[in-house]
Amino acid sequence: MYSKFAIAFDDTVKISGERNDSLIPIIWKIKKFFGIGSEKRLATAISEVRDFAIPVIREKKMELSEKSSLESADLLSMFLSLDHSDENFITDIVISFILAGRDTTIGTTGWVTYLTRLHVSYPLVLSSDTSAGILVYLSDEVKDMVYTHAAICESMRLYPPVQADNKEAAKDDTLPDGTVVKEGEKVTYHPSAMGRMESVWGKDWAEYRPERWLEPERVDEDTKKYWRFVVRDPYSYPVFQAGPRTCLGKEMAFLQMKRVIAEVLRLFRVAPAMAEGVEPVYVSYVTSKMHTGFPVRIQERSQTFSDSCFKL
Numbered sequence: 001m002y003s004k005f006a007i008a009f010d011d012t013v014k015i016s017g018e019r020n021d022s023l024i025p026i027i028w029k030i031k032k033f034f035g036i037g038s039e040k041r042l043a044t045a046i047s048e049v050r051d052f053a054i055p056v057i058r059e060k061k062m063e064l065s066e067k068s069s070l071e072s073a074d075l076l077s078m079f080l081s082l083d084h085s086d087e088n089f090i091t092d093i094v095i096s097f098i099l100a101g102r103d104t105t106i107g108t109t110g111w112v113t114y115l116t117r118l119h120v121s122y123p124l125v126l127s128s129d130t131s132a133g134i135l136v137y138l139s140d141e142v143k144d145m146v147y148t149h150a151a152i153c154e155s156m157r158l159y160p161p162v163q164a165d166n167k168e169a170a171k172d173d174t175l176p177d178g179t180v181v182k183e184g185e186k187v188t189y190h191p192s193a194m195g196r197m198e199s200v201w202g203k204d205w206a207e208y209r210p211e212r213w214l215e216p217e218r219v220d221e222d223t224k225k226y227w228r229f230v231v232r233d234p235y236s237y238p239v240f241q242a243g244p245r246t247c248l249g250k251e252m253a254f255l256q257m258k259r260v261i262a263e264v265l266r267l268f269r270v271a272p273a274m275a276e277g278v279e280p281v282y283v284s285y286v287t288s289k290m291h292t293g294f295p296v297r298i299q300e301r302s303q304t305f306s307d308s309c310f311k312l
């Protein structure tokens, strides 16, 4: 069951995205002025999201006031201990972290599952040098899951969680290729288009091929291949942005996605449950995802497929 918070959060993202894409912005501004239609729903959804975030902050404040030192090393505790007493400011931070970290990783996990049909390729998630076949999620082991890492990068090349991103020039500037940008003008970089450029990815750009991110490192006596991940220049793969404003949660996102994929596939087989010939549709608001989610059937390893259908 979707929680009230999740519904409100999805509404805020969708309606804000529609504002951003709107060809005639005056329409949403009028709706906002009169508090009608989608703008009325947006105002309600924002207050529902804040109602969820504020108790989390208050609880953490209370916890911190009861402790003599900072025992919990989470991000929220750090912000609160930096003397940020303005609750609105902290609430905005909490919400922006949920926005940054929630749909981006959920959407990507769904696309990876779809694109790799991981239910038939369980060995894919094992680290390059694991022998036990049992995954213990120390971050070093997750780092070793090079093929999964490549599968995730390749999925985000074709279906980036942030499809496009605008920046507005604070003052007149000239881009490295000589393009002049005047103060107030907007520049959009488009990870989704850049991930599909033949000049960057070659003739097979349309193929989902995690191997393009890998190099064989060595071949052992049983001719098993071992792979090395090849890092790409973030300016030609700006899925996490590039330069000083690169995503702060990038490493955390990979760790989380690799853990989830590995743990789910360790316990279950996951098979797409879409009608024959139906393809998921990529939609983008502020962040992107599969339209209507990704219906799958879950089978506990060692058992038969459950009748229940879930959405990733």
Ligand code: HEM
Pocket (backbone or CB within 6 Å): 097, 100, 101, 102, 104, 105, 108, 160, 161, 162, 165, 238, 239, 240, 241, 244, 245, 246, 247, 248, 249, 250, 252, 253
């Ligand atoms: C697959 C997952 C993710 C992708 C593709 C992604 C992508 C991005 C992109 C493109 C930006 C730049 C936005 C802009 O400049 O307007 C960004 C910024 C940011 N991301 Fe992520 N993100 C992901 C996951 C996360 C997670 C899990 C967190 C933390 C919980 C996070 C925290 C942030 C923060 C705080 C910023 C702002 C950085 C700044 O402005 O200096 N992200 N992310």
